[in-house]
Amino acid sequence: YYTEHTAPFVSEAGYDGCPSVSSLKRFLDAKHLWPWQNNAQWTFHSTNMVGDPYRIVAMVNQVKESFGQSPENLEDFILASQFAQAEALKFFIEMTRLKKWQRTGMIWWNVMDGWPQISDGVVDYYFNRKLAYYYIRRVQEPVCMMVDEPRRWRCRVVIGNDSNEDARGHYRLWDADTGKA
Numbered sequence: 183y184y185t186e187h188t189a190p191f192v193s194e195a196g197y198d199g200c201p202s203v204s205s206l207k208r209f210l211d212a213k214h215l216w217p218w219q220n221n222a223q224w225t226f227h228s229t230n231m232v233g234d235p236y237r238i239v240a241m242v243n244q245v246k247e248s249f250g251q252s253p254e255n256l257e258d259f260i261l262a263s264q265f266a267q268a269e270a271l272k273f274f275i276e277m278t279r280l281k282k283w284q285r286t287g288m289i290w291w292n293v294m295d296g297w298p299q300i301s302d303g304v305v306d307y308y309f310n311r312k313l314a315y316y317y318i319r320r321v322q323e324p325v326c327m328m329v330d331e332p333r334r335w336r337c338r339v340v341i342g343n344d345s346n347e348d349a350r351g352h353y354r355l356w357d358a359d360t361g362k363a
Contacts (some may be wrong), residue, residue, distance in 0.1 A: 184277040185331050192288035195274050196302035198241040199267025199314055200260045201295075205306045209298035216256040218242070227299045238300060244270070268317040271304070275321045276328040279342050290318075325349040 200206075206215060214223040218238050228237040241263050245252045248266040253259040271290075278285045295303040304314040321328075324345035330338040343349050356363045 184274050191286050194291040195288050196291040197267045197270040198237060198302045199312050200263040200300055201306040202310050203260060205308050205310050264313040268314040271314045272317045272321045280328055280330050280340055327353060
């Protein structure tokens with residue numbers, strides 16, 4: 183969707199990522215920290231309050247899509263979900279910035295959680311920043327190098343400069359298969 187949409191402004195964008203272990207320990211009982219399946223506390227603290235863990239299942243599926251499987255322990259699951267969230271949000275920004283003048287921006291949903299939960303926030307209720315926070319901060323810098331989606335076996339590399347200043351930098355491109363520059 184984010185590669186082909188025609189919306190001039192993205193009014194809402196988000197992607198789920200699990201909070202840190204320290205945050206989960208503050209709002210889940212120790213015996214309910216893991217596993218997430220058939221876990222009433224995980225369901226209660228997901229963004230859907232009607233008892234349906236669809237948001238958690240969606241997050242698990244996003245992890246599987248990114249890594250081929252879902253980790254079987256809490257720490258690895260949290261890390262995988264935060265990497266998946268960070269990469270997805272970075273991608274959303276890049277796809278918007280690469281279409282500058284056709285796309286004017288986006289609003290994040292949600293930046294910070296309003297209560298202790300497992301959600302798409304990039305800062306949890308306890309002010310702990312998820313990995314996505316740092317990815318978003320970096321990709322929204324005024325000067326940023328971005329790689330577009332491949333088309334016909336080629337990737338377009340774009341350096342965006344949204345500042346009022348000239349910018350200089352260095353970069354190196356190489357073939358990932360051969361290592362040749």
